[in-house]
Amino acid sequence: MSDMIVVQDLVKNYGNFCAVNHISFAVPEGKIFGFLGPNGAGKTTTIKMLTTILEPTSGTLRVNGHDPVRERKQVRRSFGIVFQDPSLDDELTALENMDLHGALYGVPRGERLKGTQSLLELVGLWERRDDFVKQYSGGMKRRLEIARALLHRPRILFLDEPTIGLDPQTRNHIWGYIDTLSKEQNVTVFFTTHYMEEADRVAAEVAVIDHGKIVAQDTPAALKQQTSAPTLEDAFIALTGHAIREEEANATDRMRMMRNAWRGAGRR
Amino acid sequence: MRAVYVLCVRQLKRYVRSPARIVGSLGQPVVFLLALGFGLGSIFKRAGAGNYFDFVAPGIIAMGIMFTAVFSGIEIIWDRQFGFLKETLVAPVSRLEIVIGRVLGGAIVAMLQGFAVFIVCIAFGFRIHNWALLPVALVFMFLISLLFTSIGTAIGSVLQDMQGFPLVMNFLVMPLFFFSDALFPMKGLPKILEGALRLNPVTYGVDGLRGAFSSAFAFSIITDFAVLIVLSAVLLSIGSYLFSRIQL
Numbered sequence A: 001m002s003d004m005i006v007v008q009d010l011v012k013n014y015g016n017f018c019a020v021n022h023i024s025f026a027v028p029e030g031k032i033f034g035f036l037g038p039n040g041a042g043k044t045t046t047i048k049m050l051t052t053i054l055e056p057t058s059g060t061l062r063v064n065g066h067d068p069v070r071e072r073k074q075v076r077r078s079f080g081i082v083f084q085d086p087s088l089d090d091e092l093t094a095l096e097n098m099d100l101h102g103a104l105y106g107v108p109r110g111e112r113l114k115g116t117q118s119l120l121e122l123v124g125l126w127e128r129r130d131d132f133v134k135q136y137s138g139g140m141k142r143r144l145e146i147a148r149a150l151l152h153r154p155r156i157l158f159l160d161e162p163t164i165g166l167d168p169q170t171r172n173h174i175w176g177y178i179d180t181l182s183k184e185q186n187v188t189v190f191f192t193t194h195y196m197e198e199a200d201r202v203a204a205e206v207a208v209i210d211h212g213k214i215v216a217q218d219t220p221a222a223l224k225q226q227t228s229a230p231t232l233e234d235a236f237i238a239l240t241g242h243a244i245r246e247e248e249a250n251a252t253d254r255m256r257m258m259r260n261a262w263r264g265a266g267r268r
Numbered sequence B: 001m002r003a004v005y006v007l008c009v010r011q012l013k014r015y016v017r018s019p020a021r022i023v024g025s026l027g028q029p030v031v032f033l034l035a036l037g038f039g040l041g042s043i044f045k046r047a048g049a050g051n052y053f054d055f056v057a058p059g060i061i062a063m064g065i066m067f068t069a070v071f072s073g074i075e076i077i078w079d080r081q082f083g084f085l086k087e088t089l090v091a092p093v094s095r096l097e098i099v100i101g102r103v104l105g106g107a108i109v110a111m112l113q114g115f116a117v118f119i120v121c122i123a124f125g126f127r128i129h130n131w132a133l134l135p136v137a138l139v140f141m142f143l144i145s146l147l148f149t150s151i152g153t154a155i156g157s158v159l160q161d162m163q164g165f166p167l168v169m170n171f172l173v174m175p176l177f178f179f180s181d182a183l184f185p186m187k188g189l190p191k192i193l194e195g196a197l198r199l200n201p202v203t204y205g206v207d208g209l210r211g212a213f214s215s216a217f218a219f220s221i222i223t224d225f226a227v228l229i230v231l232s233a234v235l236l237s238i239g240s241y242l243f244s245r246i247q248l
Helices: A043-050 A072-078 A094-104 A109-122 A138-150 A168-185 A196-202 A220-226 A232-240 A251-264 B002-016 B019-039 B041-046 B052-074 B076-082 B084-089 B095-123 B131-158 B162-178 B191-199 B201-214 B221-244
Strands: A003-014 A017-028 A032-036 A058-063 A079-082 A156-160 A188-192 A205-210 A213-218
Touching (some): A003 A043, A017 A188, A017 A205, A017 A213, A032 A168, A032 A196, A043 A058, A043 A188, A072 A079, A079 A138, A094 A138, A094 B002, A094 B084, A109 A138, A138 A168, A156 A168, A168 A188, A168 A196, A196 A232, A205 A220, A205 A232, A213 A220, B019 B041, B019 B052, B019 B095, B041 B052, B052 B076, B052 B095, B052 B131, B052 B201, B076 B131, B084 B095, B095 B131, B095 B221, B131 B162, B131 B221, B162 B201, B201 B221
Parallel strands (some): A079 A156, A156 A188
Antiparallel strands (some): A003 A058, A205 A213
16 A cells, blocks of 8 residues: 655744644545644644645645656645635535535536535535535535535645534544544544544544654554553653643744735845 | 736735725725715816716726726736746746736726726726727726836835835825826916826826726817837837746
8 A cells, every 4th residue: 555645854944933843744545644732732833834815934745746846736636634624615506615615626517516526426415416405514625625626627626624623522523424434535634633532533644743743653542551541631641741731823923924024124 | 928917817816815905995996986076076076176075086987997907017016026026937938928917807897997997886886988988988997007018017026025015006096097187187287287197197097997987088189099009019018028027
């Protein structure tokens, strides 16, 4: 089995601040991989670099065998992503959102329609396909985003806190779909979450990142054993400590601060 | 190219589905048209300058277009806040395709809005000298739309939130509208004001429109056309560049 995601010695600096500090890991094809860490640990920054939105300071990345910096298009075709916050067009219907996505990814019309139907049926939204997304609940939006992310048949699915703010029923359903997909279509899943019991249940392997460094990487069972903790949450706290993290300014904020500083110095 | 098309269609759908927005953005031009068109008409006539309503109508059409176009461009900020922008930025299409799709869609929307103002003008008695020149008028409506959607796109790529929107309206769009030949003729103005008018692209857009409707250009149709096309190209390039630098 080949590795779908390879990260070697990845670094991302914002000025003096090191968001991601020499991390390395690999995710084999078809696996569900959990990327865990407290707020501001570098999870989203890593996802942004893997998904071509952000360029790394140094290090090697491979997504489906392609380099996210130099082979953007190939990489972008290889993955589907569900972002931390919604990214749907509220003024369009579910069907239109799906269709727009398919067109942007160059999925032929016939395939687009068939794929849309089977995916919307899978996430239980086919009956509501002609409703405007603004009439959807948070859970329905999430399900639609997952369906949309899969429309172009990606080999990899990135999920950045896909179940945040959802009730246990919806969370349960969502992980159900993801599990099914990964098994049936051999899709590799890379996700972040703060819900440790979810990671414990679905992830074949997890990596724990803290202060930009990977502090542990193994199966959930092995991590529990290693820290002699009864649950993954206890293992997580044993690995990352009890201190509450103040959410760092996010990447965009930091960049904005830097840009202003540069402008102030008259250099740009 | 498909990306350009689908993003264009998206803008149109959003526009057509929001009658409140269509009627709402008609309000301001209609108030201007009625108050100025009929209010100043008699003085204008006494000064021997002809029918003011017919004079000001093209200016008001340009106004409707400018406001809608800048707003369409600036909608990038909404898309950024509501997240849809991310969906387009990770798709396997170039940023240039995305920005062209957005600008073209926004320009078509603005042009439709301009056409709605045109219909209102006709309803209140705006007289067209030569209907055969209507296509020329449509071309100028499109060019004004393109120019101002590009400006809106450039600004929307740089602004972080809608807080800056009144700033853009009051310090850019309003002056460009008032210091043009939209409301008064260029002839006999103080030199400084005339200079400002000549430097303002809106002047050429309104002149093109007015020329097409009344068969009388202050400049020439070629000058009007060339100024608008060159400036649109320049601003579209600036807009594309700024858009390509958006970081999430």
